[in-house]
Amino acid sequence: MRIGIVTFPGSNCDDDTVAAVARVGATPVKLWHKDHDLRDVDLVILPGGFSYGDYLRAGAIARFSPIMREVAEHARRGGRVLGICNGFQIACEAGLLPGVLLRNDSLQFRSEMVRLRVENTGTMCTGLYEAGQLVRYPIAHGDGRYTADAGTVERLEGDGLVVFRYVDAAGEATAGASPNGAMHNIAGIVNADGNVLGMMPHPERALDDALGSSDGLALFESLVARVAA
Amino acid sequence: MTRFRVAVHIVPRKGLLDPQGKAVADALHALGFAGVADVRVGRHLVVDADATDARSAEQSVREMCARLLANPVTEDYEVAGVSVA
Numbered sequence: 001m002r003i004g005i006v007t008f009p010g011s012n013c014d015d016d017t018v019a020a021v022a023r024v025g026a027t028p029v030k031l032w033h034k035d036h037d038l039r040d041v042d043l044v045i046l047p048g049g050f051s052y053g054d055y056l057r058a059g060a061i062a063r064f065s066p067i068m069r070e071v072a073e074h075a076r077r078g079g080r081v082l083g084i085c086n087g088f089q090i091a092c093e094a095g096l097l098p099g100v101l102l103r104n105d106s107l108q109f110r111s112e113m114v115r116l117r118v119e120n121t122g123t124m125c126t127g128l129y130e131a132g133q134l135v136r137y138p139i140a141h142g143d144g145r146y147t148a149d150a151g152t153v154e155r156l157e158g159d160g161l162v163v164f165r166y167v168d169a170a171g172e173a174t175a176g177a178s179p180n181g182a183m184h185n186i187a188g189i190v191n192a193d194g195n196v197l198g199m200m201p202h203p204e205r206a207l208d209d210a211l212g213s214s215d216g217l218a219l220f221e222s223l224v225a226r227v228a229a
Numbered sequence: 230m231t232r233f234r235v236a237v238h239i240v241p242r243k244g245l246l247d248p249q250g251k252a253v254a255d256a257l258h259a260l261g262f263a264g265v266a267d268v269r270v271g272r273h274l275v276v277d278a279d280a281t282d283a284r285s286a287e288q289s290v291r292e293m294c295a296r297l298l299a300n301p302v303t304e305d306y307e308v309a310g311v312s313v314a
Contacts, residue, residue, distance in 0.1 A: 056297070056298070057300055060297065060300075093300075099302060100300050100302045100303055102245075102303060103248060103249065104248070105246060105248045106248070107248050107249060107252060145246075147245065147302065147303055148302060149302065181246065181248075
């Protein structure tokens, strides 16, 4: 299985993502932002970082990269796309996912381990988790406050498209459990067709207990299991 | 064609939490500007563009706002001025 990882100017989690993909037995294929060809990958990952310096708005310029035309076309054909952190911001700016990621309500860049509740185990990233399972992934972002109009949020909730939610130690989605003020504590969502998923936390940085958590491993194993199916 | 200078304000939509604006409002209150009711922090862009007339220069910048410069989910924009560059 071939999994493409796009490098934009300013991406900084691309190599971690390559390592995560290789760890679960898939073949990582590095894609350059100027490429016009996805090189027959089964899945595209838009990794974290600060593409184009977050100029204008996070992700706003990256979506005009040549490769994004191919990624959007891939998604329109039903191809799978995973956006992590800056990749989530890019996917929203490109219209592949609804809503937008705004400046954290604290105005602080937050780099820390967070606790998430898996809200939907039917997605390409969560098949190997238990419903309601609590997992720990790190975050590292300044613009992670998921925001959308009320109708969109209602639809996401009603259709079970919220995949991860920030929760406290007791597993409750309290306001204090959110590191950024996201609506409904939303940390990750999937589109209605199920082929585009975006999340702010970094599963590729949660692959080893020595680094604080290995909870991200099951996300990449889920991806490989789903794409192979 | 004439070169026009179009200035545009882009601000967070009213009603949406603007933490930067709130922090600035709090600071202004701390300085004694008790009358400050609300502050929103946005962007001011100045676009120099060639167009046949001022109206089409403005129209063109409005389209730029709708497609790139502003995020339609959370931001409003207004053209602040059009002049010959």
